[in-house]
Amino acid sequence: MNMPLKTETLDTVSSTTCQPRQEAKLPTANELRQQFPAGEPLTRAIAGYREQIRNVLKGEDPRTLIVIGPCSIHDEQAALDYGTKLKALADEVSDRFLIVMRAYLEKPRTTVGWKGLLYDPARTGAGDLNQGLVRSRKLLLALSELGLPLATEALSPFMMDYLGDLVSWTAIGARTTESQIHRELVSGLPMPTGFKNGTDGGVAVAINAMKSAAHSHHHMGISHSGAPAMITTAGNPDTHLVLRGGRGVTNYDETSIARAVKELQSAGVSASVMVDCSHDNACKQAERQVEIAHEVMAQKRNGNAHIKGLMLESFLAFGRQDDGEDLIYGCSITDPCLGWEQTEALIRSL
Numbered sequence: 001m002n003m004p005l006k007t008e009t010l011d012t013v014s015s016t017t018c019q020p021r022q023e024a025k026l027p028t029a030n031e032l033r034q035q036f037p038a039g040e041p042l043t044r045a046i047a048g049y050r051e052q053i054r055n056v057l058k059g060e061d062p063r064t065l066i067v068i069g070p071c072s073i074h075d076e077q078a079a080l081d082y083g084t085k086l087k088a089l090a091d092e093v094s095d096r097f098l099i100v101m102r103a104y105l106e107k108p109r110t111t112v113g114w115k116g117l118l119y120d121p122a123r124t125g126a127g128d129l130n131q132g133l134v135r136s137r138k139l140l141l142a143l144s145e146l147g148l149p150l151a152t153e154a155l156s157p158f159m160m161d162y163l164g165d166l167v168s169w170t171a172i173g174a175r176t177t178e179s180q181i182h183r184e185l186v187s188g189l190p191m192p193t194g195f196k197n198g199t200d201g202g203v204a205v206a207i208n209a210m211k212s213a214a215h216s217h218h219h220m221g222i223s224h225s226g227a228p229a230m231i232t233t234a235g236n237p238d239t240h241l242v243l244r245g246g247r248g249v250t251n252y253d254e255t256s257i258a259r260a261v262k263e264l265q266s267a268g269v270s271a272s273v274m275v276d277c278s279h280d281n282a283c284k285q286a287e288r289q290v291e292i293a294h295e296v297m298a299q300k301r302n303g304n305a306h307i308k309g310l311m312l313e314s315f316l317a318f319g320r321q322d323d324g325e326d327l328i329y330g331c332s333i334t335d336p337c338l339g340w341e342q343t344e345a346l347i348r349s350l
């Protein structure tokens, strides 16, 4: 896909410095947050959600954390319709489950493809991060106003400065768990964060990531007011492993989870585990999430106290579709998802 370059040039960079490129101005994180502020009651509510998630992960709250929602959001109205249904369901089961909605605005791609609402909200391939930032922030505010805690994947090292105040749980994906930049990023995040195992199924990269993110780091970055800065982070003590399978091998069964827990314990990091019922665990077959969720919850009921959470990919309509004209409303354009009826039945049956 050829990306037309933006016309608003900020700087001309010598070709001895980098390949020819254009640079378009973006708002600073402070500017965007001031334009669309979270407000005091919402900020307090989000601090409360983060604390509840921490308590579940530490075993101080017996509920199961469920991070659930679309693989990606391409249509804000469908996300809001989904969020409204999810909020009603979350309230109904809140004595047993702490439900957090996936509001994923950035997609890591194996090679190339649509990278999410943040990068290319019109999905033309032209990219428009100015619009993407505004639409993403407005969407997260609207979803938060429904009373739902939100989860996202942190991919760009700068995105969380713009949107992170609205997020209660963060994922670092399988493709970036090994990246030092993402470990530094997590080290400065104020919310619990799950590191996925690597795309090859290996958990060692996630364990190393947890150790690294617990530490203070100094790294290059951009201040909230838009200046180049050396950022010094405090270290994030609230990280955990997310098992998502890899290279066609699943890791939600009893033996795989026990092996992962042993590795976590001998590394001296949190042995709390979330199982991603989708991705390589479901071999990208959305309906398999149902049996996987049941299997994992059975392990938990049988006494595996390390299992603290599930991740599920779910939207209004079942499956996935290729992007284009005449899209099915509420159907994923990235990975396949459970439909709403299946989702509701699954959560109630768990």
Ligand SMILES: O=C[C@H](O)[C@H](O)COP(=O)(O)O
Residues within 6 Å of the ligand: 071, 107, 108, 109, 110, 111, 112, 113, 279, 334, 335
């Ligand atoms: O969760 C979504 C996808 O699995 C991930 O973004 C990779 O997608 P791709 O292999 O289609 O690029």
Ligand SMILES: C=C(OP(=O)(O)O)C(=O)O
Residues within 6 Å of the ligand: 071, 104, 108, 153, 171, 172, 173, 174, 175, 196, 244, 276, 279
């Ligand atoms: C991209 C995702 O997952 P993974 O990093 O496990 O592929 C996701 O959860 O959307």
